[in-house]
Amino acid sequence: MYAAVKPLSKYLQFKSVHIYDAVFTIHSKCTVALLLACTFLLSSKQYFGDPIQCMRDHNDMDFIHAYCWMYGAYVSTNITYTPDPFGHERCKPGGLGGTVPMAQRRYLRYYQWVVLVMLLQSFVFYLPAFLWKIWEGGRLKHLCMDFHQTAVSKERSKAHLGVLVKYFTSDYKETHFRYFASYVFCEVLNLGISIVNMLLLDVFIEGFWTHYVDAFLAVYSGDWEMWSSITKRVFPKCAKCEVVRFGPSGSDSSMDTLCLLPLNILNEKIFAFLWVWFMAMTFLAGLKLFFRMITMFNSGIRFHILRARARLMPKSHLQRALQNCSFGDWFVLMRVGNNISPEMFRKLLEELYATQSQRKPPPGADEI
Known part of the structure; x- marks a missing residue:
């Protein structure tokens, strides 16, 4: 697993000259590293198994797994979870037995896209940092690099201090205004990405933000059974899949199978952490923009x-x-x-x- 996330260590290394402030760094670089790490975890089958495993006494299980993965499993309001003799919860078909009307089915297709969505999120969150790195053009590195070598050459540092004095006593007001405006645009983009991300995530996982508010309130009150009940509605661990097959005469026949979604045991915890992280990022980005407005005026x-x-x-x-x-x-x-x-x-x-x-x-x- 370390080999999978090792490339992120180079990405998170601190540079000698910081072109981003703390909030910008957390919003872009840390969030991107977090999303990429979650992507690696969810795509590592050797640690957490296949994303869907269906139970059926049939020779063509590879076909059934692929079919249920592509066309989606579904749940209904009659799914129940009952404890086994050892006190662990198990999936019970309950209301899944028999035919479930189409109107009562809620298809779970988000698990097909979780990895890709996280990867896309990482690219979008990195966009402001990428733009600022281009627009900044190495100005701060040019102005400050020599000061990090003072222990080696104090004379060079003193000479560079004179260059800085000459630079700041020259008229660069228009250049500096564009420099500042570009940075503020990236800060606004950070806030906009955070807000849009929250809205789209609620569409991608139905009622995500609302359900997890209740889930965290349950954790705060110490009611772990309520936490488990709420997270199962967002990330169910088992679902039903209806496989349609065609016989030699061309007539179709359907068969039901119960499928386990092992990655949802990891998804519910990853997205619980991301819920807090995205909320904090949105708050910090808004607070930093508010502070920027105050300093402007x-x-x-x-x-x-x-x-x-x-x-x-x-x-x-x-x-x-x-x-x-x-x-x-x-x-x-x-x-x-x-x-x-x-x-x-x-x-x-x-x-x-x-x-x-x-x-x-x-x-x-x-x-x-």
Whole structure:
């Protein structure tokens, strides 16, 4: 199993320069790794068996398994689960015996698509990170890479500090605004993907969100029997399959068989965890976007955030260092500050203060 998920370890390795913040990283990279790991688990037959196993005294069992897999098994409201003498639950045909009217059948075809849906989800959740990696274009790596080699060459780090001072005292407002707008677009895309994912998942697995609310309430109250009863309605462990065959004369005949869905014992736990994970991702993405809106319209908050990162640099010095600094400039400066040590970031701001002090401030210069 480790060999199957080993490629994900390289994907999750931390880079020396972080182009995403914490929420972005959790939403894209961690969620993608989680979905891919679940995909590997559900597709590993050697650990959890075949997705469907039908019981029938017939020589052509491979045909029956394939038929029930393609055309779907079904359940009805009369399915019951009774404990065996050892206290374990077993599937009892109960209401599945005899002919079940078509109106009372609920076909279970989602298990055919679970692996593919998770794989598609991983691609969609990675989309914002992929777009930002293209649009970012290695700017932060170019600005911050040398600071990770300070123990090797302090002179090179000092020279690069001068390059950064020159960069931030130049006029890149339009470039930085596009940089910021692209990042915000990706954050909006993160939130949109989370919301749409929740809606589509409820369609894919009927009543998924509603049922699991009751299931988690049952777990909170310690009622494990209720948890088991609710999860069986979402992910039943056994179902009925009607196999239609044609005889030599061309007339059709149908036969019923009881099928087990072994992977549903794993699905109910995987999707319980994903229920919590997707809810948390949607909340964090919305909270981060709300915080982004506040920083856009409140210059005082931006100033105090930057000052906290600069180890409480004197307010007057920081105001002079940031004179005529647009919101896009502030955003790029904060991204640089998140990729270098606080001490080096304060040195950068002090150098900006010294440079700006030698200049005569333009009339009406605005501060963040």
